[in-house]
Structures are given as C-alpha cells and as structure tokens.
Amino acid sequence: MDASGYEALMAEYAEIERLLYTPAVLRDHRLGRRLRRQMEAMEALVFDGSAQRWDPYDPYDAVIVVEPLREPGEPAPAWPVAPGIVMRSCREHAARLGWRTVPLDGESAVAVHAGESGAGAWSVFKRLGGVHAFFDPYAAPEEPGRADERADERVEVRVWPDDGGPAELPGAPEDWREEVYCRRGPSCGGEPDSAVWITHVPSGRRVRGRDHRRPGKVSAGRANAPRLMRALLLADGVGPGEPAYAYVRPPAEPAGRHALWGPSSFDVERIVSR
Numbered sequence: 001m002d003a004s005g006y007e008a009l010m011a012e013y014a015e016i017e018r019l020l021y022t023p024a025v026l027r028d029h030r031l032g033r034r035l036r037r038q039m040e041a042m043e044a045l046v047f048d049g050s051a052q053r054w055d056p057y058d059p060y061d062a063v064i065v066v067e068p069l070r071e072p073g074e075p076a077p078a079w080p081v082a083p084g085i086v087m088r089s090c091r092e093h094a095a096r097l098g099w100r101t102v103p104l105d106g107e108s109a110v111a112v113h114a115g116e117s118g119a120g121a122w123s124v125f126k127r128l129g130g131v132h133a134f135f136d137p138y139a140a141p142e143e144p145g146r147a148d149e150r151a152d153e154r155v156e157v158r159v160w161p162d163d164g165g166p167a168e169l170p171g172a173p174e175d176w177r178e179e180v181y182c183r184r185g186p187s188c189g190g191e192p193d194s195a196v197w198i199t200h201v202p203s204g205r206r207v208r209g210r211d212h213r214r215p216g217k218v219s220a221g222r223a224n225a226p227r228l229m230r231a232l233l234l235a236d237g238v239g240p241g242e243p244a245y246a247y248v249r250p251p252a253e254p255a256g257r258h259a260l261w262g263p264s265s266f267d268v269e270r271i272v273s274r
Helices: 003-019 029-048 082-096 121-128 218-236 268-272
Strands: 061-069 100-103 109-113 130-135 153-162 176-184 192-200 205-209 256-259
Touching (some): 003 029, 061 082, 061 121, 082 100, 082 109, 082 130, 109 121, 109 218, 176 218, 192 218
Antiparallel strands (some): 100 109, 176 192, 192 205
C-alpha cells in the first residue's frame, strides 16, 4: 500500500471511529455492527498490505432477492420449487454461521445480518448472484443426449450490499411513489394479503415489501420496502472499477445448474467456497 492509499485508509478509519459515537449510530445496532466490522477489516488491511484486494462492501450485511425466470411464451411451473430451495439453503447457511435472516418480501427476499465481528454477510453471499438452472434428476430428457442441458426451472438470484442504516429513503419526497395492494381470496387462503410497492421516480426502480408472517399487515411492508430499495440503489451505485461490480452485475450466462433435489441440489456452502 503506497503512502496516499495509507493516508486515505486512515482518514476513513478515523471518520468511522467518530461515527460510532454519534447518536444516530448509537441508536442503530445494525449500523454500529457494520461499522465495527469495517474497522476490523481496515485494521487487517494495514498489517497485511492487501489493499489491492479490498472490497469496501465486504463488512456489509446482504440482501438476497430470488425471482423465477421464464422465456417469453414459456408456461410457468404449476408448483415452482426452485425459489424455495434457494431461500432455504441461504437461511441454513446463515444459521450455520450464527447469522440472522429477516424476510423482506415474503419468501422472495431476505436480509442476512452478520455478527459483531468477522466477515460481513455480503462477503459470503455475493458469490451466489446470477441465473441458476434447475432440473428434475428423475425426469427423462425430451431429446436423447440432451439431459445436461435441460432446465425445468430457472431463477435469478440477486445479492446486494446492505449498509445497515435506517430504513429511510434518500432524496426529496417527490422522488418516491408508494402503492399499496391488498387482496383476499382462495389464492391466499382466504386471508388478507398486502404488499407495498415503492418506486424511485428518477430511475424507475421499483421494489415490493411484505411480511410473510402477517401478510395482511401493511406497516410491515412499509418497513421492508425501503430497506430493499436502499440496498438496490446502493448496488446501482457500484462502479465498473470497483471489486463489487462483478457481483452486483453478474454475467448473463448461467451461474450454476442444480438438481431440484438430491445430492447435486443447490447448496450455498458449496457455491461460495469455490
């Protein structure tokens, strides 16, 4: 690390140390944990000289969004199971690490909170991003010899760094539009189901927040949607020259191919350790 890099690192370290004692951080334990992990990582940088490999987002928590994908005109699976497989594996891996998971949009999005010290959740889960194909290992291929190309389900996994700050939307109030959707019927078991959509008007970016335990509670969606939007905008702001860029904008080709069940199914631990 050259002298200018060292000085910049120390200036950032001093600023984080100052922030730790401000009222805003003292009131927000998630933000405080992230800043302490950041200081710990910066201290290691000074001693091992690995600044060139430094991803400033590594101490951050993570938001994981899983969405099913279909080609135009392709029928949707009657009972899609791949999104649930991905989310369950993410929660299980977080639990093995002693980390906490918080659903933000039913079973479609989850926040992963790391501990007081050590790695941030982003540094682990960022390797999951991209399109993952799933196949039924017991189904016969439609064409002989094409079994290894079959995809019965596909999902897109997006992983964004979560700064741990308060769930407040930046900018002016007119930059944001909120829409609340409520429904009740057989598709949701006769119980009320609500979702809060937030749109960032300047960029057109849109996210949805729900509470999977209390689907009819609008206030939970109002708390979760801003967290999703903050993480999305943070990911949008990552530039091409930053180490995190390849993770927030993964290539279009499939990131992995997995069985829907069995030993070759989706396994977060195996993927992130590659």
